[in-house]
Amino acid sequence: MKNPTEEVQGMAEDRYWNPILERLPQERLKELQFKKFKRTISWAYENSPFYRRLYREAGIEPGDIRSLEDIKRVPKIEKGMLREVQQRDPFPYGDILAVPIEEVTTFRQTSGTTGTPVYQAETWEDWELWSEWWAYILYAQGYRKTDRVFLPFGYNIFVAFWAAHYAAEKIGCEVIPGGVLDTQARILKMKELRCSAFMATPTYVLGMAETATKMGIDPKEIGIRRITCAGEPGASIPSTKKRIEERWGCRVFDHVGATEIGAWGFECEESPYMLHINEAFFLVEIEDMETGEPIEEPNRPGKMIITTFDRLAKPCIRFDSKDVIKWADHQCACGRSFRLLDGGVIGRADDITKVKGVLLAPSAIEEVVRGVGELSDEFEVIVTKKGDIDDITLKIEIRPEYETKRDEILKRLQTELRIKTNLGYNIEVHPYHSLPRYDVKAKRFKDLRKHS
Amino acid sequence: MEYKLNSLIQRIEDMKRIGEAIAQEYKEIPAVDRNIKRILASLRILELDVSDLKMIQD
Incomplete structure (x- = not known):
């Protein structure tokens, strides 16, 4: 931590990264989502041959979308289609690309856990969106300019915590890139620099605690106050979260995102085991896994269909993510109007x-x-x-x-x-x-x- | 707390207009062109959100 005396003041005074959007009443939020959806689908239709072909084959045009209900008529996309389109020009993204290739400034790819990796093109504007999404996450989890944040990840072709790095800088945190260091060196560096927070997969967070113990260091002595997890559902699984919190003696938060989608959800300080959807930037629909029927009621699991608003290079519209989620039956006490998912991502439709x-x-x-x-x-x-x-x-x-x-x-x-x-x-x-x-x-x- | 959206939108639009004019005028100088465009990319996020909000409030 850079200055421990500042943290308490900061936490009490400001709670939201964007108090206008995060507290917008649901009905207004829905209007906002509709406007953004219209803009996003128009952009894709006009600029991406893949989307234009998809919508023409389905007999739909952006002008046909006159209400939130109409969105359900828009064809869904899935990962297999994203892999297939990569066979087309322009190399290596295919004709889903909605900007001239020279406007692409960042390459990422999916981890390939479920098959051939999907290549992701980003413009500067897209990358600004990534760090903005992450700023909402980190701010909701209590990160402030007083934090010294360690990032023990490989800084490679996977999106992982890249955007978290830039978002933490944007918030004003001091960011320490723990790139090629091994686990022992990372632990020593975190201890030496008195870091107050770090981010990793739940598996690696537990592994680091085990390594620290073997080195004769009690993880709790390092002084970490908060950990943000990603990449696996562990931080929303009560027994795993409890283990991590006990080992490190701090709060552990979950976040969810995907290379093709963006960082779409986060746990806040008020609702453990629940995830807010960042509804200012993403539209989440839940569908029954068998029938495809929309699910609006709480506590009924279904698969997520998600749209990212305003992504330029590679729009993501009604993506069937295969994530299994369910609506919570209450609003969060934190004051955010963004809806909650109970238990985070419960599983994957193709894992069950x-x-x-x-x-x-x-x-x-x-x-x-x-x-x-x-x-x-x-x-x-x-x-x-x-x-x-x-x-x-x-x-x-x-x-x-x-x-x-x-x-x-x-x-x-x-x-x-x-x-x-x-x-x-x-x-x-x-x-x-x-x-x-x-x-x-x-x-x-x-x-x-x-x-x- | 009430947020003065009109004023915020106006100021963002002013910044955007000035930024675009500078980028256009000095487009031959990469250091000016690219740095200004990067600022405009940041502004775009605010501009989109705030102008959308204004529309639904009106």
């Missing part, structure tokens, strides 16, 4: 799989495993077939100090898993620290049924 006839979301297993304090942070789930029957194995590690309680721990774990997921598991206990560790996004769920 049937095992022994039961629908299983990997995040449900994480919640149980991370809720058993005697287990380490790592685990792995492997689904195979034995003959015609699904078989599910959970690999875990027991912390050395609890080895003597192994039978009791396994019994409790099996019961909790049964309650939470309605499934029985083969549980394998592996030596402490033998399961794979991950620096960025973890791959803990492996469905091998198609290959066995």
